Every structure is written in structure tokens, then in C-alpha cells.
Amino acid sequence: MDIKKTFSVKGMHCASCVTLIERSLKEVEGIKNATVNLATEKATVTYDPLKVNDSHLSSAVANAGYQAFLGDEMTHERDEQAEKKKELQALKIKVIVSLALGALILWGSFPGLMNTAPKILQNFLVQLLLATPVQFWAGWSFYRATISALKHRIANMDTLVAIGTTVAYVYSAFVTVLPHVVESIGIEAFPYFDVATIIIGLILLGRYFEAKAKAGTSEAIKKLIGLQAKTARVIRDGKEADISMSEVEIGDLIRVRPGEKIPVDGVIEEGESSIDESMVTGESIPVDKTKGDTVVGATINKTGTFTFKATKVGQETMLAQIIKLVQEAQGSKAPIQRLADLVSSYFVPAVLMLAIITFVAWYVIGPAPALTFALLNTVAVLIIACPCAMGLATPTAIMVGTGKGAEQGILIKDAESLEIAHKINTIIFDKTGTLTKGKPEVTDIIVVDDANKDEALKIAASLEKGSEHSLAESIVKDAENKNLALSKAEKFQAIPGHGVEGIIEGKRVIFGNRKLMQRENISIGSQEGNISQLETEGKTVMMLAVAGKLIALIAVADTVKESALEGVKQLQRLGIEVAMITGDNQRTANAIAQKVGITRVLAEVLPNQKEAEVKKIQAEGRIVAMVGDGINDAPALAAADVGIAMGSGTDVAIEAADITLINKDLKSVATAIILSKKTMKTIRLNLIWAFGYNVILIPVAMGLLYPFFHILLNPIFASVAMATSSVSVVSNSLLLKRKKIN
Amino acid sequence: MIIDKIIVTLLGIMGIAFTYWFFLMKRSKEVIVKDSIDIIVDGGYSPEVISIAKGKTTKINFLRKDPTDCLEEVVLSDFKIRKHLPLNQKITIELTPQKAGEFGYACGMNMYHGKIIVK
Numbered sequence: 060m061d062i063k064k065t066f067s068v069k070g071m072h073c074a075s076c077v078t079l080i081e082r083s084l085k086e087v088e089g090i091k092n093a094t095v096n097l098a099t100e101k102a103t104v105t106y107d108p109l110k111v112n113d114s115h116l117s118s119a120v121a122n123a124g125y126q127a128f129l130g131d132e133m134t135h136e137r138d139e140q141a142e143k144k145k146e147l148q149a150l151k152i153k154v155i156v157s158l159a160l161g162a163l164i165l166w167g168s169f170p171g172l173m174n175t176a177p178k179i180l181q182n183f184l185v186q187l188l189l190a191t192p193v194q195f196w197a198g199w200s201f202y203r204a205t206i207s208a209l210k211h212r213i214a215n216m217d218t219l220v221a222i223g224t225t226v227a228y229v230y231s232a233f234v235t236v237l238p239h240v241v242e243s244i245g246i247e248a249f250p251y252f253d254v255a256t257i258i259i260g261l262i263l264l265g266r267y268f269e270a271k272a273k274a275g276t277s278e279a280i281k282k283l284i285g286l287q288a289k290t291a292r293v294i295r296d297g298k299e300a301d302i303s304m305s306e307v308e309i310g311d312l313i314r315v316r317p318g319e320k321i322p323v324d325g326v327i328e329e330g331e332s333s334i335d336e337s338m339v340t341g342e343s344i345p346v347d348k349t350k351g352d353t354v355v356g357a358t359i360n361k362t363g364t365f366t367f368k369a370t371k372v373g374q375e376t377m378l379a380q381i382i383k384l385v386q387e388a389q390g391s392k393a394p395i396q397r398l399a400d401l402v403s404s405y406f407v408p409a410v411l412m413l414a415i416i417t418f419v420a421w422y423v424i425g426p427a428p429a430l431t432f433a434l435l436n437t438v439a440v441l442i443i444a445c446p447c448a449m450g451l452a453t454p455t456a457i458m459v460g461t462g463k464g465a466e467q468g469i470l471i472k473d474a475e476s477l478e479i480a481h482k483i484n485t486i487i488f489d490k491t492g493t494l495t496k497g498k499p500e501v502t503d504i505i506v507v508d509d510a511n512k513d514e515a516l517k518i519a520a521s522l523e524k525g526s527e528h529s530l531a532e533s534i535v536k537d538a539e540n541k542n543l544a545l546s547k548a549e550k551f552q553a554i555p556g557h558g559v560e561g562i563i564e565g566k567r568v569i570f571g572n573r574k575l576m577q578r579e580n581i582s583i584g585s586q587e588g589n590i591s592q593l594e595t596e597g598k599t600v601m602m603l604a605v606a607g608k609l610i611a612l613i614a615v616a617d618t619v620k621e622s623a624l625e626g627v628k629q630l631q632r633l634g635i636e637v638a639m640i641t642g643d644n645q646r647t648a649n650a651i652a653q654k655v656g657i658t659r660v661l662a663e664v665l666p667n668q669k670e671a672e673v674k675k676i677q678a679e680g681r682i683v684a685m686v687g688d689g690i691n692d693a694p695a696l697a698a699a700d701v702g703i704a705m706g707s708g709t710d711v712a713i714e715a716a717d718i719t720l721i722n723k724d725l726k727s728v729a730t731a732i733i734l735s736k737k738t739m740k741t742i743r744l745n746l747i748w749a750f751g752y753n754v755i756l757i758p759v760a761m762g763l764l765y766p767f768f769h770i771l772l773n774p775i776f777a778s779v780a781m782a783t784s785s786v787s788v789v790s791n792s793l794l795l796k797r798k799k800i801n
Numbered sequence: 802m803i804i805d806k807i808i809v810t811l812l813g814i815m816g817i818a819f820t821y822w823f824f825l826m827k828r829s830k831e832v833i834v835k836d837s838i839d840i841i842v843d844g845g846y847s848p849e850v851i852s853i854a855k856g857k858t859t860k861i862n863f864l865r866k867d868p869t870d871c872l873e874e875v876v877l878s879d880f881k882i883r884k885h886l887p888l889n890q891k892i893t894i895e896l897t898p899q900k901a902g903e904f905g906y907a908c909g910m911n912m913y914h915g916k917i918i919v920k
Contacts, residue, residue: 142887146868204869207844208913212827215871215912270870390876390883403911408824412817419813423806447871450911454876473881 061091062306065103067128068095068120076125083123087115102127108302143274150267153197157260160189165253183235183250190252194228198259214407216447220262222411223441227255227774230434246428251435251774258442258778265782269447272789275796276455279462280389283382286338286357291322294366304372311369315360323356323369324376330365334358339377340706340722341468381721384470388461389454393474395742396453399749403449410444410757417761425762432762435774439760443777444753447785452745455792460738463796468721469731476717480701480735482682486630486728487661487673489687489695490641490648491529493705494655494725495617497688499530501537502598503614505589515611517543519570519603522561525551530599531559533615556642556665558601566606573644576602581609597650599643623655626725631656633729636681640664640672640695669695686728703728730801737798745788752784831918834859837893842875842886843867846906846915855919858897865889874909877917883909 068080077095080102084093089110095102104116113129120127167173167180179185195202201224204217231250234241238248290301294312307313307323315321321334331349336342336358345361348354354367357378373379414437421433457474464471471477488494504512520538523531525548538545548568551561557578558571569579573590576583581604583590589612593600598614620626627637638659641648648662661672669685673695676683685692685699688706696702696716704716705723720727760777764770832838832848837860841847844867853859863875865886876883877894886892898904898919907914 200869204844204867204871207867207869209844211845211847211849211913212823213845213913214824217869266870386883387881390878391881392876392878400911404914405825407912408820411820411824415813415816415820419810422809446912447910450909454909454911474878 061105062108063105065101068100068102069126071100079123080120080125083119087111087119108306109300113303147270150263154260154264154267157193157197157256160193161256161260164189164256168253186252187232187235190256193256193259198224214411219410219441219444223438224255224258227251227438246430254774257775261778261782265786268786269789272786272793275793276458279465280385286378288320288322307369307372309369309372312366313369314366316364317360317362319360321354321356321358321360324371325354325367325369327352327354327365327367330363332363332365333361335361342722381470385461385465388471388473389458391473393453393457393478395478399449399452403446406446414440436762438774439772439777440757442774443756443760443781445781445784448749448788451785451788452749453742455789456738456741456745459792459795460734464734467730469727470719472717476701477735477738480732481739483684483701483732485636485676485681486684486686487638487640489692490639490651491617492688493686494623495619497529499533499615499617501533501613502616503593505612507609507611510610513543515603518563518568519613521546521563522548522559522568522570526553526559530615568605570601570603583609586612594644594646595650597647599647619654620725622725626728627656629726629729633732640669670698673698733800737795741792741795745791749788756780839864841866842872845913850916852918852920855898855901858895861894862891864891871908871910871912875906876909877906879904
């Protein structure tokens with residue numbers, strides 16, 4: 060079977076290039092057709108995947124003298140990383156050169172130290188010579204950014220550094236070249252080349268560390284992208300071939316051998332194996348899978364060989380969805396960031412104005428030498444101000460927090476959800492499928508008078524066959540296990556919150572709970588004792604009535620998840636009130652709640668009333684999270700302050716919830732809340748640091764402490780503080796990675 | 802030496818007024834986008850303010866020409882988009898806004914700003 064592929068071609072500039080590439084591609088054996096578009100710089104090729112692979116395509120394009128870009132997201136990622144590495148290397152050289160030259164100048168000019176320096180270093184002209192490359196070569200990036208920003212009437216970090224260092228450099232150059240001019244107005248002709256050069260060196264050093272640290276904040280996404288398999292072993296027309304991921308189609312039969320990565324999502328057709336899904340769900344224990352079970356792309360096949368049919372490929376796979384969600388969360392904004400946003404939009408112009416005030420104040424009312432004080436303090440103000448720390452405080456923490464969550468199978472929809480989650484003080488768990496496994500089984504059948512147990516089960520199952528309720532499934536399954544031949548039900552109707560009704564073999568049959576029996580005026584008095592007993596055991600009792608008479612009780616019980624008790628306890632330890640919501644009657648609900656340690660029980664709640672119950676608790680002034688399966692309880696999840704959907708492996712309704720837990724482990728709920736609390740703590744610390752730093756140090760740099768304590772901030776120390784401030788914010792966010800959340 | 806102090810004070814006042822006017826009182830022209838637009842990222846975003854139609858898909862192509870670290874990411878937080886902008890490469894973002902209003906976007910460090918008006 061032929062496949063079609065489109066890829067980018069670089070280096071084309073005219074129509075003849077198009078012909079050349081098309082011809083070169085068509086010459087490759089196995090390529091049926093090739094068209095190249097000059098405008099979009101793309102080639103589309105139809106070829107036989109068994110004969111042609113990516114390297115054939117790229118060498119054909121290379122033979123024509125052009126470059127093909129066949130890579131996927133991974134390749135782009137690698138290219139970007141290589142580019143970043145090159146930039147960092149160049150930055151490193153600039154840092155070393157500026158700091159080395161700066162150190163020489165400092166040695167030759169710093170009072171107390173200069174006496175030990177060789178005479179040549181004390182020469183101002185030599186210092187000018189050493190400072191010039193630092194100012195205009197290493198510091199060029201500041202000028203470049205300043206010039207382009209000024210064209211847009213924008214002032215930024217670079218503007219401050221460029222103005223600050225230029226003031227120091229130009230003044231120093233002036234006193235070096237024309238010392239008599241300054242001396243004539245009574246000022247000693249002393250340059251400050253050390254200030255300009257060391258500031259540039261240190262700020263570049265800060266940027267170097269910041270760039271390295273920042274790369275760490277987006278590591279989670281890189282890791283997720285790296286999980287993708289590169290090829291898939293597809294069986295087409297009876298032949299097996301390794302093809303690239305972009306060529307895999309829905310319906311393809313794919314073979315996976317032990318130790319291999321499962322390339323896409325699908326359903327096992329043949330064979331069985333144990334699969335490590337930890338990279339997607341965070342669950343460390345491998346899961347046994349066999350025919351009919353779903354497999355997730357990017358997970359690892361441990362033991363057996365199996366073939367599966369691809370059901371989701373490309374952007375539809377679970378991994379692609381997870382990547383998309385994490386990327387979206389990292390692009391979103393937390394409400395706590397609003398103040399930082401507001402401040403940063405006025406910050407740099409405000410600092411420029413403060414610098415002018417500083418200069419004027421020191422010049423007009425400052426002590427002698429007024430010009431020197433005015434200059435150095437102005438430079439200190441310009442250099443100490445650090446708007447970047449404010450800009451980085453929230454997003455870096457959100458990136459690390461959401462990434463850490465994804466590694467543990469906790470997907471957070473956006474920064475806002477992450478922020479609200481730390482305030483949650485009430486959590487409502489949906490019972491079926493969340494606290495319990497959601498796979499109920501028939502435990503007891505009690506017949507009334509002389510009715511037959513199998514006959515009762517047969518009637519109930521015949522009726523329930525048309526129902527989609529999870530309890531119905533258990534009844535039908537039990538009947539099938541007992542090989543009972545089911546009858547056809549007519550006029551089937553589901554009565555939400557009550558049960559079902561229909562006509563079987565000409566008789567009206569109703570099957571459901573107590574409410575249904577009351578509605579139909581069917582007496583259950585004789586069985587009240589049995590019903591209470593079963594309900595106290597946590598079983599759901601359904602009553603079967605045929606032709607207006609109760610004939611049997613069928614009890615169904617769902618198993619509580621192993622992690623439920625511990626999951627609830629962890630939340631209670633965090634001081635969170637835990638409630639359970641269910642359609643079951645009070646007695647059954649209480650029994651289940653007791654097993655998992657929940658005291659607040661909202662029983663007999665119809666599916667459409669769950670939303671109202673959530674709102675009722677919110678009205679008590681509580682911040683409520685609702686935990687459900689995300690499919691049946693979407694309105695309740697949406698009504699809650701934070702909707703948490705618990706997936707069961709693959710069928711996760713990611714869109715429905717604010718937080719999606721991919722694994723079935725109930726302890727993840729507490730983990731998600733702890734993650735939110737820790738992330739918010741990091742954000743707060745970052746913001747306090749970033750704001751506090753500027754609010755305290757800018758006035759110090761202006762010299763406000765001078766009249767009282769004679770304290771001034773040397774511009775070089777200002778640059779040390781500035782260089783460390785944004786690095787410390789990013790590093791603090793990275794510390795989140797190491798924090799224990801479970 | 803009084804004269805120089807008066808001159809420095811006057812220049813300072815003028816400098817502050819100029820800084821305020823130049824940076825804080827600028828008005829950007831709104832560019833109406835039909836289907837797609839190229840936004841050049843060089844010391845800011847040009848055009849800085851664009852208006853796009855509600856409910857319609859608009860392609861916004863960012864082309865970064867400025868190597869400044871700050872600008873290597875663009876964040877459209879209202880649309881939950883954070884994109885790396887490689888130097889001299891066009892990166893296309895498709896938006897289909899469902900809500901009218903003004904939505905700001907910024908660089909990764911929140912230093913450079915632009916605005917998308919949805920009508």
C-alpha cells in the first residue's frame with residue numbers, strides 16, 4: 060500500500076529548483092509521484108513504504124542540491140537544543156572575556172588594590188583600551204535590544220543595563236581623554252571603567268545561569284515528547300515492515316515484541332503481555348493485558364509478543380493529548396500573576412524616572428564630589444532594578460509544577476486550576492467507579508414465596524440487557540455466566556434514579572429500587588428485613604416485580620478500591636473534609652462510606668441532582684472539589700471549584716475536568732492538592748523575593764540610607780545582586796522538582 | 802555653581818516628562834486581520850495591536866528576528882499558548898476565538914507586550 064508524505068525543503072529560489080527536486084525524487088525506486096511547491100517550500104511524495112524510507116527521500120533532495128526536513132517534533136527539539144547550546148557557548152566566551160578584562164581594570168583602579176598592580180594597568184588609556192571591547196562587543200546584545208525596543212517605544216532590562224554602563228563608560232572615557240576639562244571644574248579626573256566592564260560581565264554571567272536554569276523548567280515537555288516511539292512494526296498485506304510514526308494509520312495491525320515501545324494507542328488483537336504504563340499513568344506496577352484490552356502508545360511492553368490494531372494515531376493518541384494539555388497549562392496564566400503583570404508594564408519607565416531623580420537629587424543637594432556621587436548612584440539604580448525576576452516568578456513555577464504533575468499522571472488543565480486547588484477544603488467523591496472499582500457483581504438473590512432464583516435472574520437480565528447502567532451490566536453478566544437464555548424485552552424504558560421497566564413474555568416487569576416500588580404501589584413489606592440486612596452490608600438491593608407482584612431481591616455489590624481508605628485518610632490529614640455522593644440509599648451508602656472512612660454521606664442523589672448538591676456545599680462557604688469519572692458527572696465536575704476526573708487507564712475524559720488523574724490510585728487526589736500547595740508556596744516566595752528585592756534595593760541604590768547611615772550601593776555590588784536575582788527565582792522554581800508530593 | 806544646579810534640575814524634569822510621554826503614553830495603531838498576519842518580533846511586536854474576527858480561524862505568523870533571550874518565547878495566556886520562537890523561523894499560531902474582548906500577549910518574561918482584539 061502506497062503512502063503519501065509531505066515535508067519541508069529548504070534552499071529553493073526559483074521554478075527550476077522545483078523541477079530539479081521533483082525529477083530527483085521520481086528517480087528513486089518506489090516513489091510513484093512527487094510534487095514540490097515553491098511557495099510553501101514543501102514536497103509531497105507518494106511512495107511504497109516497503110521500498111522507500113526517510114533517508115532515501117532526504118538523499119534524493121540532497122542530490123539535487125537542497126535540504127529536506129523530514130524530522131518530527133523530536134528532530135526540531137534537537138535542532139533547537141543545538142542552537143541553544145551554541146548561543147550558550149558564545150555567551151560563556153563573552154562572560155569569561157568581560158570578567159577577565161574587568162578584573163584587570165579593577166586591579167589597576169580599585170583603591171587599596173591598585174598599588175599592587177603593574178603600572179601599565181593603572182594607566183587610564185590602557186583601561187579604556189581594555190574596557191572598549193567589553194562595552195561594545197560583549198555588551199552589544201544590550202545595545203541591540205535597546206535600539207530595537209526603542210523603535211517600539213519600549214524600555215526593558217537591556218535598556219537599563221545599556222544606559223547604566225554607557226553612562227559609566229562615556230564618563231570614564233571623557234575623563235581619560237580630556238582630564239583637564241573635568242579638573243577645571245574641580246573634579247578629580249578618575250575613570251570608572253571597572254564599573255562598566257564588571258557590570259556587563261556579571262549580568263551576562265547571570266543570563267548564562269538563567270538560560271541554563273530556564274531550560275530545566277520545560278524539561279517535562281521534552282521528556283514527554285521523548286517518550287514517543289520512532290517507528291512501528293506494521294503488518295500490511297501479510298508483510299511486516301518498520302515504518303515511521305507519521306505513516307501509521309488507524310486500523311493498521313502492529314506487532315510489538317518484548318522490550319519494545321508500543322507505538323500508538325490501540326486494542327490487542329492477539330497475544331498477551333505485561334505492560335509498563337508508568338510513564339503515562341505514574342503507576343509503577345506493570346499491567347497484564349490480553350486480547351480486547353486497550354494499549355497506550357509510548358508505554359513499554361515487558362514480556363510477551365502481541366499484535367494490536369491501531370485505534371488512535373498522530374495527534375489523537377493519549378500521549379499527544381497529554382503533551383497538548385501540559386503545553387496548554389504551561390501557556391496559561393495564574394490569577395496570582397495579575398499584580399506582577401501590572402507592575403511590570405510600568406516598571407522600567409518608572410526606574411528610568413527614579414534614576415533621573417537620583418541624579419538630580421545627588422547633584423543638587425548631595426555632598427561633594429556631587430557629580431561623582433550622582434553618576435555612581437544613578438548607575439546603581441539602573442543596574443539594580445530587575446524586572447525579569449517579576450516576570451519569571453509565576454510562570455517558571457507553573458511550568459515546573461504542571462510538568463511534575465504530568466510525570467505522576469496528574470494532568471492540570473491550567474494555571475488557574477492549579478491555583479484554586481490549594482484552597483480546597485471539601486472534596487466530594489462520586490461513589491461508583493471512583494471510590495469503588497465500578498464493576499459491581501451480583502452477590503445475593505432472594506426469592507419471594509415459590510419463585511425460582513434462575514428464573515428471577517433471567518427476567519431481570521432480559522430487561523436490563525437494554526440498559527446502560529453499570530448495575531445492569533453485572534446482572535446480565537451473571538445470567539450469562541449461568542448460561543441462562545434471555546428473553547426479548549418490549550417497551551423497555553429506563554426511569555432515571557429509579558430503575559427500568561418493560562414487557563417480557565406479555566407480562567409487565569419492573570426492576571429497580573425502593574422508590575420505584577413505591578411509585579408502582581408494590582408492597583415490599585415482607586422483605587423489609589432482608590433488604591435492610593443487605594443494605595447494611597453495603598450492597599445495592601434491586602427489587603424485581605412481575606405483573607404487580609414482588610418476586611425477588613437481587614443484591615449487587617461493588618468492590619472498594621484498595622487505595623480508597625488511604626486516599627481518604629491522606630486528604631483528612633491535610634485538613635480537608637471528605638464527602639461521598641451516590642444514588643444509593645442511605646444505608647448502603649453509609650456502609651460503603653464507613654469502609655473508606657468517610658463520615659459525610661450524600662445518599663439517594665439522582666444523577667441530575669449532583670450539581671445542585673455541589674452548589675449547596677459551596678453555599679456553606681466551602682471551596683469544593685468534585686472527584687468523578689468525568690463522563691457521567693460532567694455537570695457536577697463543572698459546578699465544583701475544581702473538577703477532578705479519575706481515569707481508568709485509557710478512557711480518560713481529559714476535557715471534562717480541571718485536573719485529570721490518569722491512574723486509578725485515589726492517593727493521587729491528595730498528591731494533586733499537595734502539588735498545588737507546594738507550587739503556590741514557591742510562587743509566593745518568588746513574588747516576595749522579586750518584589751521585595753526591587754522595593755528594598757532600589758531605594759538603597761538611590762542613596763536613601765546615606766543621610767542616616769552613610770550607606771551607598773556600589774554599582775558593582777548592584778550588578779551582583781541583579782545577576783543573582785532572576786537566577787534565584789528560576790532556581791527556586793526548579794527546587795519544586797525535588798519536593799516530595801506523595 | 803547655582804546655575805548648573807538649576808539647569809540639571811530643569812533637564813531632569815524634562816527627562817522625566819519625556820520618559821513618561823515616550824514610554825507610557827504611546828498609542829499603537831490597530832491592524833485589522835482578515836485571514837492571516839505576519840508579526841515581526843524585533844524589539845517588540847509589529848504590528849503590536851491586531852484585531853481578528855470572533856469565531857473565525859486566524860493565522861498569526863510570528864517571525865523572530867531579534868536574538869534577545871526575552872523574546873524567544875511568546876505567551877498568549879488567554880488562549881493557553883506558549884510557543885518557542887526560533888530565530889528567523891516563521892511560527893504559526895492558529896486562533897479561533899469564541900469570545901470578544903481584548904487579550905494581551907507577551908514575551909516569556911513579560912517584558913514585551915502586544916494585544917489581540919477580538920471583535
